[in-house]
Amino acid sequence: MMVFPQSLFTSPALRPLSLTFFTLIAYPVTAALRSDTLLLSCLQSSGISTVTPNSSSFAQDSLAFNRRFEYTPAAIVFPHSTEDVAVAVKCATLGDGNIPVSARSGGHSYGAFGLGGQDGTLVIDLSNLKNITVNQDHTANIQTGNRLGDVALALFANGERAMAHGTCPYVGIGGHAGCGGFGLASRAWGLVLDQVESAEVVIANGTILQASESTNSDLFWALRGASPSFGIVTEYKVRTQSAPPSNIVFSYTYSVDPSVASEILTSFQSFSQYSAPSELGLQLSVIPSRQPGIITLSFIGIYMGSLAAFNTTISPLISSVAVSPQTMNVTQFEWIPSLVRKGGIGTLDTSLRLDSSDTFFAKSLMVPHDAVLTPSAIRALFDYLGTEGVTTDTKWFVLADLFGGKGSIISDTPHNSTAYAQRNGLYNFQFYASSLDLQPPFPDDGIDFLNNLYSSITSNMPSNWSFGAYPCYADPTLSDMQWQTQYYGDHYPILQSIHSKYNPLGLFRYPQAIAA
Structure with a gap:
């Protein structure tokens, strides 16, 4: 008999489960028992909404934004809380540990890395994590299932606040902030990762951590530029600005x-x-x-x-x-109409129309000052x-x-302040x-x-x-030496060292992930 660790299912935030699911799941154990069998059984036991290759919605749910890529995930889960994310991560560690885990926020990764960039990944789709709270000190807590258009509307509706981010309304803030987060206001206010004050993150052993300059500061440094290799960020706390009237x-x-x-x-x-x-x-x-x-x-x-x-x-x-x-x-x-104009689809409200797709190849080249x-x-x-x-x-x-250029906060920020290296x-x-x-x-x-x-x-x-190259415009054709140097420069060895602490077995991995 196979006993799942009871700690997988003891979170108070999880939906009520049958007593059977808190004790034993029975099936034969053989030498050929596969990790994906354990994974799917564990996910089923947890009560988290799960789509498998046998599900009727799998073909649609596993589509990449960039249709140049087709990958078959081991499963796609749709958690409703950070605790759900933690349980899903723990499920992926059962068996021989060969199932990679990837977060999908908006799904716009150029290399389809939100699907793992390979077959057999457990995709943790964050689209149900939609909370946005604007605080009295003008910071905002933003869960990573939010798209940029919806973030802009929510911030403005709560005190006419704003932040710098990209122009495409459908890009998810989770990946956007994790690799950089450039927008047309970034020279004044910084990249999205420069505006982050703290992050809630699930690391490879399923632990939920807070990361900031004062708590788990090494992890916080790495998340701001290379987050997909270190954990699944479920919420950012960010600084906001007063929206310019003109x-x-x-x-x-x-x-x-x-x-x-x-x-x-x-x-x-x-x-x-x-x-x-x-x-x-x-x-x-x-x-x-x-x-x-x-x-x-x-x-x-x-x-x-x-x-x-x-x-x-x-x-x-x-x-x-x-x-x-x-x-x-x-x-x-005014601020919101300017974002609508640059967004190019007539609205920032992503609930009003379905996201589009493309079939493309892209490259990035960062010209030094x-x-x-x-x-x-x-x-x-x-x-x-x-x-x-x-x-x-x-x-x-x-x-x-x-x-960059004279007066840009991006270039005025010290080189070693974050993992972002350009x-x-x-x-x-x-x-x-x-x-x-x-x-x-x-x-x-x-x-x-x-x-x-x-x-x-x-x-x-x-x-x-x-x-250099901008990490958010992932180019899967680059060699390991090329992307490590062009994305991360002299930060790559530091990232490797931090990686060995928080993701030692490489659970969060994809073709351009930081390696131990």
């Missing part, structure tokens, strides 16, 4: 040849280093023109301030470009886009997000290519197209160029 959403668009496009990126790069105030969230966007030798690019973003102050701020950038923009749009919004792109690298980028960008059978974009990053390229209809299959040449686009820059920089 927000300027802007775009200036150019259609030019590669030579002028190179001048525009050079202007963006110089302005970003020395002239952009922290209130300015600035992006350089490049999209297909479908006309050989023509590049379509835009300055876009949000300025938190008055229209007059924005005009003074942006004027040096616009005047530094030799040609005038073909189109421009500068509109003043002290080693910006050379003229030859910039020109090579646009020469490539002016030719290959027209003939590719993908729908692509390139986005350069301003992270504090020296001035701006981050996101290279992104989808199938034309956003559905599978992904084009055969799509990965080569994007890799060659990426190397058009890197091959024209010095051989010792120390660039």
Whole structure:
């Protein structure tokens, strides 16, 4: 007979269970007894809502946002409390311990790491953990089943509060905060992980811990930049800001040849280093023109301030470009309408429509403040886009997000304050290519197209160029040495040391997890 540890089921937060489930579960024990059999029996005993490969909803529940990936989890559970999460984690440790565990918050991981990035993972879906509380000191407790759009609405509804986070309303705050959490207000208020004051987390032995600067401080350091390797965060306590009453959403668009496009990126790069105030969230966007030798690019973003102050701020950038923009749009919004505008779907309320999906490949390249792109690298980028960008059978974009520069809290925060290691990053390229209809299959040449686009820059920089990558834009094609260096730099050995304390057997693992 197999006896499950009674401690698995003694939490007062668990729903009432039959006495049978607190004692023995009977079935034959053989040498071939599989861990997934023990897992499923344990989960069934716990009363936690569980979807298995035999469930009618399994095919839908196991879909990745990025349909380029298909994985078959061992099971998907939908806990209603932190205690439920702890029980599910303990269930995964039964048997030989070979079942990996992964948290899914919003499910938007570029590499489908919320599904484990591999078959056979226990997926702990946090979508039922929806509580948000705004406290009298203007901090907020946010459970990690919340999406960014719903977070923004709840914060504003409770005292017109706000925080910096990404623009996509459907991204889950759990993973977003764990790897970085960049948004257009981040240069003024920080990455999401910089706004976190404490976290409630379930570690690999099923213990529920609080982590902060004063409690389990090593774990707290690691969670802010590499959380999926260390535990399942069920709640963050974050600082909030007073929502700015005036927000300027802007775009200036150019259609030019590669030579002028190179001048525009050079202007963006110089302005970003020395002239952009922290209130300015600035992006350089490049999209297909479908006309050989023509590049379509835009300055876009949000300025938190008055229209007059924005005009003074942006004027040096616009005047530094030799040609005038073909189109421009500068509109003043209140806080929530500005987020709706940038979100692109007409609402922040994720209950009003289903989430979308995509079939894509993406790469990230973080340009250091002290080693910006050379003229030859910039020109090579646009020469490539002016030719290959027209003939590719993908729908692509390139986005350069301003992270650092003068006055940015991201870069002013000390390098060793968190596990996030790209504090020296001035701006981050996101290279992104989808199938034309956003559905599978992904084009055969799509990965080569994007890799060659990426190397058009890197091959024209010095051989010792120390660039990075933004961990939230996971690239599963990177080698171990590449992602360890580009995501974590000199923090990786420290993370390994902390990992040996909190996740020694590698229960929380996926293809780019920290390893002991």
